Amino acid sequence: MRIAMLHWAFPPTIGGVETHLTMLCPALVREGCEVALLTGAVDGRVAAETWEGVRIRRTPLMDLNSLSPTLIRRYKDEIREELARFIDRERPDVIHAHNMHYFSYVHAEALVRIKERVGAPLILSAHNVWDDETWEELLRLRFAWDGVIAVSHYIKRELIASGYPAGQIRVIHHGLDLARFQAATPPEAVRREIREKARGRKIVFHPARMSLAKGSDIVVLAFRRVKEVYPDAFLLLAGTNNTVDWGSYQQGEIAQIRRMIAECGLEEDVLIRFFPWEEMPAAYWESEVVVYPSSFDEPFGLVLLEAMAAGKPLVVTRAGGMPEIVVPGETGFIIPRRQPDALAEKILALLRAPDLVRQMGQRARRRVAERFTLERMVRETVAYYDEVCRTRGRAERGKRSSAIG
Template identity: 30%
Template sequence: MAIRTIHIDTARTWRGGQNQALLTVKGLRALGHPTMLVAHPDGELRRRAPQDPDLVPLAPRFEVDFHAAWKLARIIRAFDPAVLHAHDPHGVALAALALGFRMPWPPPMLVASRRVDFRLAGNSLSRAKYRQVDRFICASAAIGRILVADGIPADRVVTVHEGVDLQHVADAPPVSIHETFWLPHGAPVVLNVAALVPHKGQRYLIDAFASVVRSVPDARLVILGQGELHQSLEKQVHHRGLEKHVLLPGFRTDVLGLMKTADVFVMSSVMEGLGTSLLDAMACARPIVATDTGGIPEVVVHDETGLLVPPRDADALADALTTMLLDEDAARRYAAAGYERVHHRFSVEHMVRNTVAEYEQLLAARS
């Protein structure tokens, strides 16, 4: 039976959560489920879905925005969804407020995606909005454990691993990372793709690379992303004398193509809900070096699809990267195993089917 859903994402930026929201909406529609998307009027999500006739431009100006909530309530009454699915915290607040207005009967069930492994805020507003959530869909079991520890009942928490659009990855044309950034021909390249924020751990990665180049002198590190730490990371690169070895080119739209021509993909996070860029890298058949934190071990199997090291440990990170760059046979084995793992367990189709199953279970429990 078709399930009518409204999906809400209020972010302006484009990160993993917005991509997963769009993949979910597209996947549900492909299965015949009527789906509406509510997105920020000036956001990247709306820009990437410009021809969507069921996209409503709406976002709160602040967390408690009754006017925006009233508008959403009108949309809910007109569309009459069975499920209201919020993909970010402000979206949860907006949905919770909207449900306080007059609703069809029965009102839609409220589902919230949780993709970060941060603790829930302990203030009264946070408690009030999350109290109305009927089901939390967590991107990893690690995130679910944090929610339960923060007082969310375990029977309201489920895990649905995020998915990657394997066909989209396969269709992305390779882009020479050497030519794009004028790197020496044949130099081994390590790629990191992440926002430049503290919990992504690039400061430890740069420290680690100072050791890597002592063993692999022609190695290069390319860090793609933008964020508040860009200037301080550039200063760190200069301080370590790594200007020829470490590049911070900022945000790129051709990440998948560049990823296909890098030698190793690295994730240095201190905290990580799951890490969708890891899934992309595995789908591109890249060997992985990553930190053993959050949901990352649910994606990367140590010594099978890559190497895991403790977070904040620059020495261990350097050793793993050096090993991966010098042992080409092992790198090829890890890459092949990662490619198989992502195809069998982390496809977007798998994610959407599991999401629908959670909707069905939730609605069945109400009836």
């Protein structure tokens, strides 16, 4: 099967969808599929390359960090031509777009035109939902997808509430390559660097980009309370480089969070470090507790699987799809949103109880191995490709029969 993937970004740009693609695309290749990805341009990277068997083509016309809505409208013809060239070159059996139900009507509408011309089914993976003018505009295309993959039951419910046909949507949870998170895997040099910075203190890790939506401000406030009663604690924040930041909001929020750290007197107790995808396991392994107190409805939370695979307990908010992953009291804790006192309480409960940390971590690793593996995700994705292709084939045969009749 030939698959044409499309998404705005790919490593070295990082984010949840980008991490998902680094696992899904090579795994599909190993299953015998031919996979090509059209994605955004990155300074210093060639326009075309092959990575782990995946043909990658980069173009500025897919780079949302540099494409404003005004520029998208200005270059709409060039965007349509770029997408058409990619599809015509790859001649796919399936066109699989990620998050094309938002950000740009021009890109999504171009794909709908192309799929009608080439006859390949068009599948959308919905990693997020929104509620604004752009979202409303793109709802005009909600019946144009031949299939929709929702990354959680929460996302499926939100899509149905927005008018997507329920029978069109399949929930396929993300999966993880567990081998990446075994004890011998994480880069030792990175682990040593983290240990040197922490100087023997127990590490609380927040593996999200620094932003208010991800609850970074709540983490800082909670950690201040933790330090007041548990001085032997250290906070590790995932850094800020190479993330999708359409609208350029992130730098202002980063500055705000850094000010909070200084105002709380925590500068000697916090390490902010950017972790490339291949270095993330090291941060989990050196941590005692992983927190993810998102302030918005997190669609799923791939980093939660990463933490669990590394055997770490989680403290998360009751937001979006995260309760589908964490079992309260067994693999971690679930708290209300934007409540630093509640977050601090659960962090302290774990820091003070090494046996509880170990037991929750063991149960977390088991849960990932049973329900959230890469193999399961790939198997369900390929089966869905086959199902959508068969359904579209029957529909096309029905149209031809009607025309003949």
